[in-house]
Amino acid sequence: MTTTPRTPYQALGGAETFRRITDRFYDLMESEPEFAELRAMHAPDLTPMRGALASFLGGWAGGPREWFDANPGRCMFSVHGDFPISADTAGQWADAMERAIAEEDIENADLAAQLSERLTTMARGMAKVPA
Template structure:
């Protein structure tokens, strides 16, 4: 039986459903890091990450699951998180923030997500990315 009320972004797990549930999110994050690793303009961002890519992927999938209204997997697996504080040791400027968002846009494009998904998701992701940049700037006086 078809769902006559499709999920709505920002309501319950609507955003997670729009990206294809946890399996779709896993594919998105894997594409995101593969693009980051293999695209010269994003490679400096990739090099900021720990060597254990499998763990890095799992942490982002786990975080985004809860952020998109699904199960709060990050807290379950890794404990509480403050995104800006978790990245505060890194120097994140407008350049790194833009690289991260552009890399996510490239992953969404590669996987063929519709424009409405990108139009909703990328501006929403800009908020935590900006908070990470602000905390980094305050800590590193950038």
């Protein structure tokens, strides 16, 4: 008997999970003073970002590749090439995402911790201007 390995996307709960993490992430960004600097870098209306980030993260974790199909050849680092990301703002992104994932109470805690860790590494790697 053969079994198809589950993707991280499936093991984490699929589209619903990524949508909820993303919504919580932007809710925190909009409401918490500690993320104000990060919030100010974004457009006033975060609605498009709520869709784009959920779609990117889902595809990146092995789910439907809508974001990648709509953005052929675009990498996350080049998407952010024009933004003056400092260690502080990268840290704000990582902290907000870590909280959003933790609050989601994902059943597979090990995988949730890995998700948090990978995204933190990605965000901190985007810092390119002094704090």
